[in-house]
Amino acid sequence: MNLQSLTLTQARDLLDNRRLTSRQLTDYYLQRLEKYDSYINSSLLIDYEGASRAADLADHRLAHGEGGGVLGIPYIIKDNILTKGLKTTAGSKMLANYVAPYDATVVSRLKQAGAVLLAKANLDEFALGSSTENSAFGPTHNPYNLSMVPGGSSGGSAAALAADFCTFSLGSDTGGSVRHPASLCGVVGYRPSYGAISRHGLVAMSSSLDAIGVLARSAVDVATVMAIIAGPDKYDATASLVLEAPAKVNPIINWSKIKIGWPAEYFSSGLNSEVAEHLINIKNILSDKGATIVPVNLPLTSYGVSAYAVINMAEVSSNLARFDGLRYGHWVGGSNLLETYLNNRKDGFGAEVKRRLMLGTYFLSAGEGESYYKQAQTVKTIIAREFKEVFTQVDYLLTPATPTVAFPLGVKVNDPLSLYLEDSLLTPASLAHLPAVAIPIGWNLAGLPIGGQLIGKRGEDYNMLMVAQAIQDVINITPQLLPWE
Amino acid sequence: MDKEIIKKLAQLAKLKVDDSEVEIYDHQLSDVLHHLDSLSGAIDFINKHGIKDDEGREANTNKVIHSSLANDEVENWPEEEIAMSLIRARQNDDGFIIVPAIKS
Numbered sequence: 110m111n112l113q114s115l116t117l118t119q120a121r122d123l124l125d126n127r128r129l130t131s132r133q134l135t136d137y138y139l140q141r142l143e144k145y146d147s148y149i150n151s152s153l154l155i156d157y158e159g160a161s162r163a164a165d166l167a168d169h170r171l172a173h174g175e176g177g178g179v180l181g182i183p184y185i186i187k188d189n190i191l192t193k194g195l196k197t198t199a200g201s202k203m204l205a206n207y208v209a210p211y212d213a214t215v216v217s218r219l220k221q222a223g224a225v226l227l228a229k230a231n232l233d234e235f236a237l238g239s240s241t242e243n244s245a246f247g248p249t250h251n252p253y254n255l256s257m258v259p260g261g262s263s264g265g266s267a268a269a270l271a272a273d274f275c276t277f278s279l280g281s282d283t284g285g286s287v288r289h290p291a292s293l294c295g296v297v298g299y300r301p302s303y304g305a306i307s308r309h310g311l312v313a314m315s316s317s318l319d320a321i322g323v324l325a326r327s328a329v330d331v332a333t334v335m336a337i338i339a340g341p342d343k344y345d346a347t348a349s350l351v352l353e354a355p356a357k358v359n360p361i362i363n364w365s366k367i368k369i370g371w372p373a374e375y376f377s378s379g380l381n382s383e384v385a386e387h388l389i390n391i392k393n394i395l396s397d398k399g400a401t402i403v404p405v406n407l408p409l410t411s412y413g414v415s416a417y418a419v420i421n422m423a424e425v426s427s428n429l430a431r432f433d434g435l436r437y438g439h440w441v442g443g444s445n446l447l448e449t450y451l452n453n454r455k456d457g458f459g460a461e462v463k464r465r466l467m468l469g470t471y472f473l474s475a476g477e478g479e480s481y482y483k484q485a486q487t488v489k490t491i492i493a494r495e496f497k498e499v500f501t502q503v504d505y506l507l508t509p510a511t512p513t514v515a516f517p518l519g520v521k522v523n524d525p526l527s528l529y530l531e532d533s534l535l536t537p538a539s540l541a542h543l544p545a546v547a548i549p550i551g552w553n554l555a556g557l558p559i560g561g562q563l564i565g566k567r568g569e570d571y572n573m574l575m576v577a578q579a580i581q582d583v584i585n586i587t588p589q590l591l592p593w594e
Numbered sequence: 595m596d597k598e599i600i601k602k603l604a605q606l607a608k609l610k611v612d613d614s615e616v617e618i619y620d621h622q623l624s625d626v627l628h629h630l631d632s633l634s635g636a637i638d639f640i641n642k643h644g645i646k647d648d649e650g651r652e653a654n655t656n657k658v659i660h661s662s663l664a665n666d667e668v669e670n671w672p673e674e675e676i677a678m679s680l681i682r683a684r685q686n687d688d689g690f691i692i693v694p695a696i697k698s
Contacts, residue, residue: 409636412633415636416636418626419633430608433608451608458609463619464623467600467619468626471603481633484634484636484637487637487640488633488636488637491640523622525626526625526629
């Protein structure tokens with residue numbers, strides 16, 4: 110049986126109809142990870158024993174008449190999400206040997222639903238980055254061209270999915286860290302409405318913006334995973350948004366009832382021409398199908414990435430203050446307490462973390478620095494207001510996900526500003542706490558994936574995912590071969 | 595941003611940086627700050643168009659933020675409370691409370 114690039118929906122059908130066992134599917138992925146991950150470096154830890162055990166347990170449940178959801182479905186999770194008994198490094202030397210004493214809520218929900226955890230995915234250190242080059246454990250490579258970045262910070266999660274190492278994966282998205290790598294790796298990457306998924310057990314980075322997101326081969330697959338992991342959680346007071354899951358996932362859309370906004374500010378001069386052409390082509394296809402395309406304006410869009418950077422760094426400097434090596438984490442020591450802090454943090458953190466800690470400290474200090482923070486909070490408020498107004502005219506917004514396709518490893522690693530700008534089209538939805546999904550919309554001439562982004566109204570995540578699936582069905586892009594197979 | 599500020603920020607963030615790193619950070623952080631200066635353009639736009647937030651307040655930075663943050667005023671712990679705490683501690687030495695060592 111050809112198991113290549115199975116969607117969750119296809120795997121579900123095979124498992125429920127006893128044409129495939131979870132153990133067979135799990136072994137297929139474990140063998141691929143073993144054989145090929147040395148090219149990609151998508152995963153920091155592969156849990157061969159745990160995955161086999163979980164697959165056997167799922168097969169037992171399937172044999173006793175259970176089915177549906179994610180039962181028996183293998184997945185990979187970003188290594189900043191806690192897994193009891195397994196290392197959670199956050200891609201940092203600081204936590205290189207940290208073993209979590211409890212499962213994150215998303216992990217315990219998936220475990221209960223019978224999903225099979227295969228591996229912990231590589232990431233930019235503490236999820237700070239847009240290329241997965243900032244990992245203390247080496248960069249992840251783009252499966253479609255090994256000399257290119259996979260995007261970030263959930264680059265391992267996206268690359269593992271694109272390399273056919275799992276059926277779905279989880280990442281975290283603060284300013285675009287799920288959607289960015291999804292776009293560069295040609296998979297679907299979804300950021301939920303803020304508060305829809307519990308962050309209990311996610312290593313905190315920027316708490317007013319952090320969200321756990323889902324990556325899969327189709328938007329319907331994302332919705333299936335969402336139905337398991339979303340919902341209030343007594344361990345996370347911010348997880349208060351209740352989404353109405355549809356009784357049946359149905360991506361059949363009456364396009365004549367759909368109004369799609371086309372925001373001019375997302376198509377500025379910095380946009381790669383191939384990305385722009387693909388988006389315009391999709392706009393025309395949807396218009397031909399009967400959708401109403403409405404030109405709209407979101408004037409503060411170009412300031413989103415700056416506002417995001419300031420808020421992010423301020424919160425990073427606060428959240429990462431806890432990593433001093435005393436109770437857990439990297440230890441160097443010193444002759445007194447201050448020297449111990451300094452030595453542990455100097456040796457435990459990488460360059461990007463240090464840059465953000467210093468700038469964040471600056472933005473939270475009295476005087477000149479704090480004016481950036483005040484301005485950023487104001488811009489955040491007004492960006493949210495702009496979206497609110499636009500969503501009185503349209504149902505969804507269609508935009509590019511990233512200004513360019515994947516870029517070569519190494520070219521931006523010492524230029525933090527150019528990496529921050531990679532998220533320029535993704536940060537506005539994050540600031541406004543809106544759901545957004547990156548979907549693959551085609552390939553450039555060099556064979557690299559191009560991603561589009563659909564942004565929805567807060568709380569209307571499932572409707573947005575159904576429209577995203579309908580777009581995927583309409584454009585039906587041809588898969589590309591992986592060059593290293 | 596200059597080298598002295600970089601050193602001060604590193605100290606506040608409990609980071610040790612040597613002189614060669616200060617040189618690199620000075621360049622990189624100044625680049626980032628220069629870009630972030632564009633935020634003032636957004637504020638000009640907001641003020642020019644009289645844009646208000648959802649509660650109908652003027653989206654003026656100082657008004658929005660100062661209404662929600664407390665002033666940063668450092669207050670020292672009263673001497674008599676420090677003395678009392680040291681007396682109550684199981685062990686103390688030179689103004690510090692001695693606690694059991696953390697065993698790895």
